[in-house]
Amino acid sequence: MLKRRDFLKLTAAGGLISLTGTSAFAESSAKPRTRIVFLGTKGGPRIGLGRSNPANLIMVNNTPIVLDCGEGVSHQLVAAKVPLQSIKYILLSHLHSDHDLEYGNLAYNAWATGLKTPIHSFGPKGTEAMTKAYWEVNKFDIETRITDEGRPDLRKLLIAKDIDADGVVLKTDDVTITAFRTPHPPITDNFAYKFETADGTIVFSSDTEYNPKLGEFAKGCDVLVHEALYVPGIDGIMKKVTNGASLRKHLLAAHTTTEDIGRIAAIAKPKLLVLSHLVPGDNDSITDDQWLEGVRKHFDGKAIVAKDLMEVALPV
Ligand SMILES: [Zn+2]
Ligand SMILES: [Zn+2]
Incomplete structure (x- = not known):
């Protein structure tokens, strides 16, 4: 159940309007x-x-x-x-x-689910290289699905940046x-x-x-x-x-x-x-x-x- 202050925060953010009293408040499924x-x-x-x-x-x-x-x-x-x-x-x-074992696979699974907007990733030195290597390992599947299923290019939807x-x-x-x-x-x-x-x-x-x-x-x-x-x-x-x-x-x-x-x-x-x-x-x-x-x-x-x-x- 939401606390009143959560409700107020949500209202301030425009997420909820016209709820009154604690019962409506309790019924809300807003997070x-x-x-x-x-x-x-x-x-x-x-x-x-x-x-x-x-x-x-x-x-x-x-x-x-x-x-x-x-x-x-x-x-x-x-x-x-x-x-x-x-x-x-x-x-x-x-x-x-x-x-990091499921780092590339998480982006892949998001793509399989319909990812259309970029994911920006940040990690220590090696994150960019690991991302690049992931495209090599999965090149066949990704390129097949782009042409066969009309999917966008996943390689442009995961943008990695090393933090140094x-x-x-x-x-x-x-x-x-x-x-x-x-x-x-x-x-x-x-x-x-x-x-x-x-x-x-x-x-x-x-x-x-x-x-x-x-x-x-x-x-x-x-x-x-x-x-x-x-x-x-x-x-x-x-x-x-x-x-x-x-x-x-x-x-x-x-x-x-x-x-x-x-x-x-x-x-x-x-x-x-x-x-x-x-x-x-x-x-x-x-x-x-x-x-x-x-x-x-x-x-x-x-x-x-x-x-x-x-x-x-x-x-x-
Ligand atoms: Zn650990
Ligand atoms: Zn560790």
């Missing part, structure tokens, strides 16, 4: 103007039947922005009732496969998106993103080592979405893989423990902290309280654990 949908909340490249791989939707005034394209992103968008051909922007935080420095990536009437480099060893071309909207500011950490500078970058934001490593859960992951020793080393060096997330949140002081990109993300025996236990040692604000297809509406 909040600014919202986050957590499409995939499991960190890492393994595929499973539980949480989907990393992907998020930031919807601002009916403009869908997809942040990260882990395997399953297209299905999750369909499940979230977002028409694929309506996607306007794609952002990649870094080029680990759990964040911190700063504003995109500015529209509805949102300003700013990139902030954060280390994710051994990867340095890795960006957290800030979304400034009329309804509040959202920051996504990307995958990152513990980085107090992120706390400064996110200072005063409304929603901070931070990746999360639950250290007692690492042993369970080791039983499922063959590269245990080096994977353990990577996880501890390249990700942020729940206690350290609490330290980041204590600096940023978001109105709402959301843990997503969970590692391990396929161990249902870890409760939300366990995920948040470490956080609570340093941060006493509102904090939740993301679930696939969970929505957070702004203002929070």
